[in-house]
Amino acid sequence: MAAPMDSLNILVLVGSPRNEESWTYKGIRIIEEKMREIQPVNFEYIFVQRLNVPFCDGCLKCISVGETACPDYATIGPIAEKMKKADSLILGSPIHTFNITGLMKNFVEYFMYQRNRPTFFGKKAVVTATASGGGHTVVLDFLEQTANAWGCDVVSRMGISSAQMHKPHYLEEVNLVAEEIAKTFIEKINKGELGSPKFRHLMNFRAMQNMSRNQKDTINFRYWEERNWFDAEYYTDARINPFARMMAGYIAHKMRKGVRKGNQKPYR
Numbered sequence: 001m002a003a004p005m006d007s008l009n010i011l012v013l014v015g016s017p018r019n020e021e022s023w024t025y026k027g028i029r030i031i032e033e034k035m036r037e038i039q040p041v042n043f044e045y046i047f048v049q050r051l052n053v054p055f056c057d058g059c060l061k062c063i064s065v066g067e068t069a070c071p072d073y074a075t076i077g078p079i080a081e082k083m084k085k086a087d088s089l090i091l092g093s094p095i096h097t098f099n100i101t102g103l104m105k106n107f108v109e110y111f112m113y114q115r116n117r118p119t120f121f122g123k124k125a126v127v128t129a130t131a132s133g134g135g136h137t138v139v140l141d142f143l144e145q146t147a148n149a150w151g152c153d154v155v156s157r158m159g160i161s162s163a164q165m166h167k168p169h170y171l172e173e174v175n176l177v178a179e180e181i182a183k184t185f186i187e188k189i190n191k192g193e194l195g196s197p198k199f200r201h202l203m204n205f206r207a208m209q210n211m212s213r214n215q216k217d218t219i220n221f222r223y224w225e226e227r228n229w230f231d232a233e234y235y236t237d238a239r240i241n242p243f244a245r246m247m248a249g250y251i252a253h254k255m256r257k258g259v260r261k262g263n264q265k266p267y268r
């Protein structure tokens with residue numbers, strides 16, 4: 001838990017190829033300013049484009065052997081360390097063709113292991129998306145799911161329309177939203193409580209549980225076994241809504257039975 005006047009370390013991942021010119025960056029800078037008005041903050045911006053990571057080659061060594069076996073670990077490892085050390089994360093991406101940028105998607109591909117072996121419990125996150133017109137929900141949902149799967153509690157989201165940013169009235173609205181996000185973000189970081197998982201988080205846990213159970217002889221399997229997660233209802237002991245707990249358990253049981261019997265069907 002951070003004390004109210006401790007300086008908070010926030011790591012920002014910017015998925016726009018336009019780096020400092022991007023509205024994604026400029027929008028997050030507004031959140032930074034609003035946070036700075038409340039409490040000292042250290043913001044570090046990682047511009048994904050400048051990392052020059054090649055496309056993930058899908059070798060899955062991060063899942064079977066460990067993340068350090070990734071052919072691009074020399075680039076990814078230091079970023080992973082920064083993410084680990086940060087108090088909180090902000091993930092921002094523009095909307096390209098009604099989806100997340102290829103740049104950001106490729107970047108998070110490298111953190112598949114973090115999804116399989118999550119560690120960021122208690123870390124808070126904010127996600128942002130920028131479009132000239134529309135497509136925010138798909139990107140905000142994807143970034144939120146990604147940060148959640150890594151273990152973070154996503155406390156706020158902000159979608160902005162770059163075509164409107166030159167209009168004073170719209171900019172004023174963005175400032176108000178950023179102010180609200182800054183307050184919530186700081187409050188949640190300082191409180192340091194584990195977020196209560198929602199039904200979709202429980203279902204994601206169960207899906208990973210079923211998958212990891214079938215990955216014998218991998219680092220994933222050992223990781224889950226050491227933490228007794230194969231017998232758990234969620235990663236942490238955060239409070240769970242009893243109805244959501246019951247539903248997730250029931251559906252997971254059905255899913256496991258289906259997989260065991262081999263009666264799954266191709267998707268149509």
Ligand SMILES: Cc1cc2nc3c(=O)[nH]c(=O)nc-3n(C[C@H](O)[C@H](O)[C@H](O)COP(=O)(O)O)c2cc1C
Pocket residue numbers: 016017018021022023024025093094095096097098099130131132133134135162163
């Ligand atoms: C390849 C490409 C695809 C785009 N697709 C969309 C889109 O689907 N919807 C939309 O509203 N804007 C779209 N845009 C516009 C961008 O979202 C807009 O320029 C935004 O400001 C980019 O974010 P940035 O300023 O952070 O780089 C697209 C831009 C590019 C370059």
